[in-house]
Amino acid sequence: MSNLCEVYRKTPLKPHHIIPLDFQSVESVPDSHVWSDCDDYNPTEILNSHLWPESHKFRIQDEHIVPNEHPSIPIIDLTDSNAADYVGQACQTWGIFHVTNHGLPLGLFEDVESEARRLFSLPSQQKMKALRSPGGATGYGSARMAPFFSKSMWHEGFTIMGSSVDHARVLWPNDYKRFCEVMDEYQKQMKALAHKLFLMILKSMGLSEEEQNWALMVQSNESNALQLNSYPPCPDPTRTVGLAPHTDSLLLTILHQSDSDGLEVLQDGAGWVRVHRAPGSLTINVGDLMHVFSNGKFKSVCHRAVVKRTHHRVSIAYFSGLPADSVVGPLSKLGPPRYRALTVEEYLGMKAQHLDRALSLIRI
Numbered sequence: 001m002s003n004l005c006e007v008y009r010k011t012p013l014k015p016h017h018i019i020p021l022d023f024q025s026v027e028s029v030p031d032s033h034v035w036s037d038c039d040d041y042n043p044t045e046i047l048n049s050h051l052w053p054e055s056h057k058f059r060i061q062d063e064h065i066v067p068n069e070h071p072s073i074p075i076i077d078l079t080d081s082n083a084a085d086y087v088g089q090a091c092q093t094w095g096i097f098h099v100t101n102h103g104l105p106l107g108l109f110e111d112v113e114s115e116a117r118r119l120f121s122l123p124s125q126q127k128m129k130a131l132r133s134p135g136g137a138t139g140y141g142s143a144r145m146a147p148f149f150s151k152s153m154w155h156e157g158f159t160i161m162g163s164s165v166d167h168a169r170v171l172w173p174n175d176y177k178r179f180c181e182v183m184d185e186y187q188k189q190m191k192a193l194a195h196k197l198f199l200m201i202l203k204s205m206g207l208s209e210e211e212q213n214w215a216l217m218v219q220s221n222e223s224n225a226l227q228l229n230s231y232p233p234c235p236d237p238t239r240t241v242g243l244a245p246h247t248d249s250l251l252l253t254i255l256h257q258s259d260s261d262g263l264e265v266l267q268d269g270a271g272w273v274r275v276h277r278a279p280g281s282l283t284i285n286v287g288d289l290m291h292v293f294s295n296g297k298f299k300s301v302c303h304r305a306v307v308k309r310t311h312h313r314v315s316i317a318y319f320s321g322l323p324a325d326s327v328v329g330p331l332s333k334l335g336p337p338r339y340r341a342l343t344v345e346e347y348l349g350m351k352a353q354h355l356d357r358a359l360s361l362i363r364i
């Protein structure tokens with residue numbers, strides 16, 4: 001069974017697109033990280049894409065401007081008897097929602113966040129020992145979309161697919177077990193939650209039991225990735241970005257935001273809307289493959305992350321996908337197909353080459 005790691009071997013990155021800044025050593029934002037409005041942010045495909053209406057081209061927001069509070073992202077109680085319908089509606093209208101009563105113990109989030117902070121607070125030269133290789137998928141490094149931009153992001157990440165033991169052993173030769181145990185347990189719990197959410201989505205689509213079983217069988221082979229994101233305190237948050245606008249590639253993303261907001265989503269008519277954390281909740285967003293599977297009904301939401309002056313923000317994103325060789329196409333009961341069917345591997349390859357233009361390239 002081919003997995004997601006193999007996809008990235010075909011699109012190796014240059015070292016300067018992998019190595020993050022040594023954030024602990026800088027006192028001001030270096031020119032390499034200054035995003036002066038649209039001009040430096042000039043991947044024309046992205047700016048001209050259907051996902052970015054002219055009026056919402058990237059603008060670096062002053063951290064003191066209160067973002068648009070209305071309308072607000074739906075909060076769904078997963079124990080509500082109508083939860084599946086609400087999830088379906090939220091996927092269509094927003095492409096993002098919070099879930100409460102998800103059944104996961106709070107201690108799990110404390111543990112995963114504390115291990116993520118332990119990792120990112122290591123000296124830069126130590127973290128570099130676990131650097132992602134040019135054709136690799138896992139380890140320490142900048143966001144994979146870095147090559148599409150002339151400027152770098154105020155961000156460092158650590159990607160895990162399956163076991164984290166090889167990298168953890170390098171980082172903490174005598175003390176790596178705890179990190180691995182926490183990451184394993186977190187992935188296990190997220191997998192179960194992704195399955196539950198997928199089931200709700202299938203129900204909301206009105207699929208027959210047979211169709212649901214088929215889809216669940218495919219999804220039970222889920223291929224996933226866990227992404228630890230770190231946004232160190234920034235001397236001038238108004239001049240740089242944490243993560244540039246993007247959509248997530250796989251089916252669903254389950255995001256745990258630490259104790260500070262920073263995620264923003266682009267909504268038609270409302271512009272960039274700050275995604276405030278709801279206590280104890282997780283944030284779920286639709287990815288490109290779910291958009292394709294739903295025949296364009298569910299929104300693969302465009303989002304970005306901003307940074308803070310004094311706060312070191314950490315977020316944990318679990319990307320739920322399918323094995324690289326599985327074929328994804330629009331469900332036939334959702335009308336004439338708007339996208340052509342393709343393997344996950346082919347789609348990720350297109351995304352690695354074209355970023356947000358990938359979806360429009362498979363549109364029928």
Ligand SMILES: O=C(O)CCC(=O)C(=O)O
Binds near residue numbers: 229243262304314315
């Ligand atoms: O840190 C966040 O709030 C967003 C993270 C994200 O978009 C990602 O990892 O793809």
Ligand SMILES: [Fe+2]
Binds near residue numbers: 247248303
């Ligand atoms: Fe994302």
